[in-house]
Structures are given as structure tokens and as C-alpha cells.
Amino acid sequence: MEIPNKNQQSSLPYDKLALLGIDREKADRLPQDVRRKLIDGEVTPLLQVSLDAGNGTVLKLPLKLQLSADKDGNPTLIAYPVQRELSIEKDNVLRLSRQEADALRRGEVLQKAVDVNGEKTQQYLQLDPETKSVMHRRITEIQIEQRLKDMEKVNDIELGAQQKQQAREGKPVELDVGGEKVSVGIDLREPQGFRVVKGDLREWERQQKLQYDERHPEYLGLVMTDRNRWEYRKVVEHDSKERAIRLDTTREIERKSGFKL
Numbered sequence: 696m697e698i699p700n701k702n703q704q705s706s707l708p709y710d711k712l713a714l715l716g717i718d719r720e721k722a723d724r725l726p727q728d729v730r731r732k733l734i735d736g737e738v739t740p741l742l743q744v745s746l747d748a749g750n751g752t753v754l755k756l757p758l759k760l761q762l763s764a765d766k767d768g769n770p771t772l773i774a775y776p777v778q779r780e781l782s783i784e785k786d787n788v789l790r791l792s793r794q795e796a797d798a799l800r801r802g803e804v805l806q807k808a809v810d811v812n813g814e815k816t817q818q819y820l821q822l823d824p825e826t827k828s829v830m831h832r833r834i835t836e837i838q839i840e841q842r843l844k845d846m847e848k849v850n851d852i853e854l855g856a857q858q859k860q861q862a863r864e865g866k867p868v869e870l871d872v873g874g875e876k877v878s879v880g881i882d883l884r885e886p887q888g889f890r891v892v893k894g895d896l897r898e899w900e901r902q903q904k905l906q907y908d909e910r911h912p913e914y915l916g917l918v919m920t921d922r923n924r925w926e927y928r929k930v931v932e933h934d935s936k937e938r939a940i941r942l943d944t945t946r947e948i949e950r951k952s953g954f955k956l
Contacts, residue, residue: 707733708762711772715760716745716753721919729917729925736762736886741777741825741916743930757916757930759826764836766814775828789820789829799829802903804865804881806834819865821883824904830883837881837888839863846870846879846891867899 707730709719725733732739738761746754758776765771783796789809791799798805799822809818809831818831839862847853850872858868867880878899882890892899916930 708770708772711770715774716747717742717919721925724919724923724925726917726925733760733762738775738823738830738884741930743916743918744774757826759823759828761830763832766833773830775823775826775830777826778828781822781827781829789831791829795820802900804883806865819881819883819888821865821881823884832883832888839881839889842879842887842889867896869896869899 707722707725709722712722713719729739729742731737738759741757741759743755743757746756748754756776758774761773761775763771763773781796781800783791783793789807791807795805795807799820802822802824805820807818807820808815809820817834819834819837821830822828823830843854843859843862850870852870852872854862854868854870858870862868862880865881867878870877870879875893876895876898878892878894878896880890880899881888882903892902894902915927917925918928918930920926920928
């Protein structure tokens with residue numbers, strides 16, 4: 696199953712964005728680079744959205760968005776809200792063990808059978824260091840086997856059995872391509888969940904942390920201002936309190952691992 700890309704999905708998911716207080720006019724005013732990331736299936740920068748919490752209360756919440764697909768290939772909008780830290784003591788929707796949570800905090804990618812919307816599937820898990828939300832995608836969606844075959848064919852190389860197994864498990868792999876070091880592995884922030892970095896594994900780790908290091912601890916995000924345009928501003932304090940979210944009286948979406956719309 697492929698994620699909608701610019702060839703499959705040419706417009707924004709307006710109906711789903713409206714649930715987050717981003718009407719069509721606001722959506723069309725999103726900066727071009729943010730629109731492109733969303734349409735191409737990448738994780739967006741932080742966006743400040745407004746959610747109706749009931750009783751006339753509106754919550755302003757900083758989160759990241761990603762356009763994915765459900766099991767039938769229909770577009771699904773995934774939201775990753777900001778929280779202070781990854782906690783397994785409460786709201787542990789993914790049923791993480793302490794060991795699994797520690798591995799995610801270290802930047803590792805895990806495989807786990809996860810129950811999402813009543814369906815249990817094997818998924819890759821990865822912690823977004825900026826929001827502290829756990830990103831998760833079906834293993835079959837990443838198509839790691841095909842991507843490794845494509846790497847071998849294009850670069851005229853042959854991966855060893857151990858390298859292939861490491862890649863399947865979500866671990867980055869260092870390759871020698873034409874005398875140059877190249878690192879490949881799972882990265883759920885990418886549209887297809889797979890990333891290629893020129894350099895060794897140390898360069899892979901540096902690239903993984905680069906965007907977060909540049910922004911932390913300022914937490915800059917896009918806010919719709921009174922001037923009716925999106926501007927980069929500080930949207931959340933470093934020690935922000937976790938927020939509960941409720942779209943309506945029947946569907947609670949307090950999902951610190953990310954929720955789907």
C-alpha cells in the first residue's frame with residue numbers, strides 16, 4: 696500500500712483539516728513548502744491548530760501532520776501532538792514496555808504488533824524528538840524488501856543477509872557504493888518511510904538529529920495570525936503541559952502516539 700503522493704493526491708484533505716480548525720481558506724494560505732510536504736506524505740513542521748473541546752471551549756494545540764493511507768488506500772491524516780515527554784504510565788495506546796520506550800527515546804526504530812482503530816498489524820515505531828509523539832506505519836506500507844532490491848539493482852551491489860535483516864528490523868545499514876559510504880534505513884518522517892544518506896552511520900545519526908537541534912528549544916511553528924496569514928512563531932514552551940483532545944462527545948482522540956482523522 697502506497698502513501699498518497701503528488702501523482703495520486705493533488706489537493707489537500709480539506710475535510711480532515713477542517714476538523715482541526717483549518718478551513719479551506721486557511722489551508723490554501725499554508726506556505727508552499729508546507730503544502731508540498733503534506734501532499735507528498737512528509738511530516739510537516741509544527742502547526743498551531745484549534746480544536747473544539749466542547750462547552751464552547753477551543754483548544755489551541757501545536758502538532759505535526761502527515762498524510763498517509765488506510766488499509767484500502769484511502770487518504771488518512773495523522774496528527775502528532777506535542778507532549779512534554781514520552782510516558783508509558785498513562786495514555787499508552789501502543790502498549791509500550793519500558794524497554795521499548797527507552798529504545799525509542801534513544802532514536803531507535805522498532806517493530807511491534809499495534810492495535811490501531813481496532814485492527815492489529817505489525818508496524819514500525821519511531822519517536823519524533825520535537826513532539827515526543829510516536830510515529831507508526833505499517834511494515835507492509837514501507838515495502839522495505841522492494842527498496843533494498845532497488846538499491847542493489849541501481850547501484851550494482853549485493854547486500855548481505857545480515858544487512859538485509861538489520862534493515863528489516865529498522866536498524867540503519869552502512870553500504871559501500873562505488874567507493875563511497877552510504878547509509879540507508881527506516882525514517883518515518885520521509886514520504887515513503889525510507890531514507891538514504893551520503894556518509895557513514897555517524898553521519899546518519901547527525902542527519903537524524905539535525906532538524907531538531909536547529910529548532911530546540913524554541914519550538915517554532917506556523918501560527919495563523921490576525922493578519923490572516925501563517926507566520927513562524929513560538930508555539931509551545933519547552934515545559935509545555937500535555938493536552939487532552941476531544942473532537943466530539945463520542946470519539947475521544949487523546950492519543951499521545953498520534954491520532955488519525
